Amino acid sequence: MDDQHLIPHLFRTEYRKIVAVLCKRFGIDQIAIAEDIAGETFLLASEAWGLKGAPENPTAWLYTVAKNKTRDQIKHRAVFMKNVVPEIKGVQDPDEVDIDLSVGNIKDSQLAMIFAVCHPCISQEAQIGLALNILCGFGVAEIAHAFLTNKEVIYKRLQRSKEKLRSEMIKIEPPTLTEVNERLESVLMTLYLLFNEGYYSGSQETSIRTEFCIEAMQLNRILIDNDISNTPSANALFSLMCFQSSRLTARTDEHGESILYDDQDVSSWDQQLIEKGNYYLNQALKGTRLSKYQLEATIAFWHTNKEDTQEKWESILQLYNRLLLIEYSPIVALSRTYALAKANGKREALIEAGKIGLTDYPLYHSLLGNLYTDIDNSKAIEHYRTALKLARSNSERKAMEKEIAKLTNAEG
Numbered sequence: 001m002d003d004q005h006l007i008p009h010l011f012r013t014e015y016r017k018i019v020a021v022l023c024k025r026f027g028i029d030q031i032a033i034a035e036d037i038a039g040e041t042f043l044l045a046s047e048a049w050g051l052k053g054a055p056e057n058p059t060a061w062l063y064t065v066a067k068n069k070t071r072d073q074i075k076h077r078a079v080f081m082k083n084v085v086p087e088i089k090g091v092q093d094p095d096e097v098d099i100d101l102s103v104g105n106i107k108d109s110q111l112a113m114i115f116a117v118c119h120p121c122i123s124q125e126a127q128i129g130l131a132l133n134i135l136c137g138f139g140v141a142e143i144a145h146a147f148l149t150n151k152e153v154i155y156k157r158l159q160r161s162k163e164k165l166r167s168e169m170i171k172i173e174p175p176t177l178t179e180v181n182e183r184l185e186s187v188l189m190t191l192y193l194l195f196n197e198g199y200y201s202g203s204q205e206t207s208i209r210t211e212f213c214i215e216a217m218q219l220n221r222i223l224i225d226n227d228i229s230n231t232p233s234a235n236a237l238f239s240l241m242c243f244q245s246s247r248l249t250a251r252t253d254e255h256g257e258s259i260l261y262d263d264q265d266v267s268s269w270d271q272q273l274i275e276k277g278n279y280y281l282n283q284a285l286k287g288t289r290l291s292k293y294q295l296e297a298t299i300a301f302w303h304t305n306k307e308d309t310q311e312k313w314e315s316i317l318q319l320y321n322r323l324l325l326i327e328y329s330p331i332v333a334l335s336r337t338y339a340l341a342k343a344n345g346k347r348e349a350l351i352e353a354g355k356i357g358l359t360d361y362p363l364y365h366s367l368l369g370n371l372y373t374d375i376d377n378s379k380a381i382e383h384y385r386t387a388l389k390l391a392r393s394n395s396e397r398k399a400m401e402k403e404i405a406k407l408t409n410a411e412g
Contacts, residue, residue: 232287242277
């Protein structure tokens with residue numbers, strides 16, 4: 001990797017590790033100092049490496065600088081010296097403070113940080129924002145762009161959330177079995193929503209934010225690599241992410257335009273990710289309780305089956321039926337309607353689609369456009385035009401324009 005891309009890459013992978021270790025060492029109330037230390041470490045790297053080039057072991061260089069800057073902070077910050085150092089047993093000199101950036105402690109610290117950030121004392125929306133900011137290293141501007149709001153809104157949301165965690169004195173420590181049982185569902189939902197924000201991005205420029213998907217998978221992997229949080233549901237969610245990610249490159253063309261499932265080039269699907277998804281799905285199905293993640297992962301598994309068979313779509317339809325019984329969602333109902341059309345025909349699917357009523361949702365009208373095609377092309381064009389007006393990204397708009405042009409030419 002060239003020097004130009006090395007620091008951004010390392011920022012994505014190492015920033016969160018440094019912050020997690022420092023917060024675990026000194027507490028959630030020192031999160032601002034932890035972020036300052038991590039930020040200053042990368043600023044120094046940018047300056048030094050720009051002049052002299054990257055060192056032989058860039059990661060070790062970052063960790064050494066982070067340790068030194070931590071000791072400097074302890075020496076020069078009166079509040080830190082007064083409130084934190086006395087709590088570090090046996091330490092008389094700041095130079096004696098041990099900052100453990102070993103692989104094992106980094107993993108333990110990140111796991112602890114995930115459960116702290118996903119504490120139920122803050123909202124799901126705030127949890128996702130903090131996960132992006134603290135665990136993934138995304139800046140305020142990036143998060144605001146992703147969620148179609150301004151930087152001030154995100155900044156205030158993050159500050160309120162951090163203050164809430166401080167006021168509630170949430171500890172950053174490896175979760176107990178009881179805490180895992182109580183809060184794993186919230187953690188999994190945060191990672192699920194983070195992945196979905198990447199897979200169906202709200203950004204105007206793109207319908208896919210691959211980096212969000214990667215970050216969600218890396219955080220999910222921390223869960224399944226730890227015995228205490230390695231549950232069937234965590235494996236199922238990771239399996240789902242693998243299956244969905246296997247088709248990421250097939251979902252857009254070289255111009256960034258969206259490609260619908262039926263038109264995707266199956267040869268571009270990532271077979272290694274599909275195999276990995278199969279492995280973790282098998283791990284997930286060893287549990288006794290069936291979760292929505294296991295059902296969704298199995299649906300995603302069927303979508304990686306290249307054969308367009310009746311068995312495939314009937315299996316997917318039945319899985320959607322079970323999923324809706326566990327947790328009703330109009331978006332899931334919409335996805336079920338597509339499977340119903342494949343299994344039982346478009347006319348039956350149109351009846352079901354009319355019951356959902358997601359009139360402000362672009363994919364609803366896109367689906368209706370698909371269902372009406374060859375049944376009533378004028379209605380199909382009408383729905384595609386509505387989807388075009390509601391489209392969130394340029395790639396979605398171009399996809400709708402293509403479908404309208406295709407039907408208009410057929411009508412003409």
